[in-house]
Amino acid sequence: GESVGLHLPTLSVQEGDNSIINCAYSNSASDYFIWYKQESGKGPQFIIDIRSNMDKRQGQRVTVLLNKTVKHLSLQIAATQPGDSAVYFCAEGESTGGFKTIFGAGTRLFVKA
Amino acid sequence: DGGITQSPKYLFRKEGQNVTLSCEQNLNHDAMYWYRQDPGQGLRLIYYSQIVNDFQKGDIAEGYSVSREKKESFPLTVTSAQKNPTAFYLCASSIWVDTEAFFGQGTRLTVV
Numbered sequence: 413g414e415s416v417g418l419h420l421p422t423l424s425v426q427e428g429d430n431s432i433i434n435c436a437y438s439n440s441a442s443d444y445f446i447w448y449k450q451e452s453g454k455g456p457q458f459i460i461d462i463r464s465n466m467d468k469r470q471g472q473r474v475t476v477l478l479n480k481t482v483k484h485l486s487l488q489i490a491a492t493q494p495g496d497s498a499v500y501f502c503a504e505g506e507s508t509g510g511f512k513t514i515f516g517a518g519t520r521l522f523v524k525a
Numbered sequence: 526d527g528g529i530t531q532s533p534k535y536l537f538r539k540e541g542q543n544v545t546l547s548c549e550q551n552l553n554h555d556a557m558y559w560y561r562q563d564p565g566q567g568l569r570l571i572y573y574s575q576i577v578n579d580f581q582k583g584d585i586a587e588g589y590s591v592s593r594e595k596k597e598s599f600p601l602t603v604t605s606a607q608k609n610p611t612a613f614y615l616c617a618s619s620i621w622v623d624t625e626a627f628f629g630q631g632t633r634l635t636v637v
Binding site: 420443444446448453454455456457458461501505506507513515516517518 | 531560565566567568569570615617622623625626627628629630631
């Protein structure tokens with residue numbers, strides 16, 4: 413497997429603050445990127461995606477930034493709420509040349525009330 | 526309601542036994558996947574299928590087998606050859622390989 417970490421990095425933020433979760437991806441040929449949220453004991457849920465022809469995409473309270481030069485992806489969550497507490501995964505993939513989606517190790521977001 | 530369903534939610538198996546995890550989707554998706562997740566870790570791809578009657582090994586296929594006889598079903602068998610089968614297993618589907626995946630709620634397998 414790729415990018416499987418033994419210990420999840422943790423980000424702790426105060427309720428109402430903005431959160432930024434970072435992800436370094438490995439494959440320069442990746443042309444799509446997806447952020448997922450996983451709550452305890454559940455399957456991951458789609459949050460937002462971005463294609464390589466974009467460098468920014470906004471959703472409801474979330475923004476994804478893509479920097480292809482340094483192979484870096486970030487997820488920004490505005491006005492973080494207790495319900496945002498979860499593990500967040502980035503996934504990268506190639507849409508050509510066969511299936512190759514790789515999940516990052518994940519970051520645990522803890523929101524303090 | 527459209528979605529992806531995994532069953533059972535919890536499964537206990539004795540060492541040396543094979544066990545099959547069910548995954549069904551009614552989203553009319555072509556692609557289906559099985560991932561394994563260990564505590565505090567990310568998702569690792571076991572097998573994936575892009576179309577009926579076709580499937581490919583992922584990164585950790587040893588000790589597992591799958592079938593894709595119907596578009597909506599992608600069962601995973603954990604065989605006795607899998608040395609460390611205790612884990613959380615996630616099934617997912619997507620319209621195609623480069624679109625968002627919809628995940629089931631997972632099956633937690635424990636070998637006793």
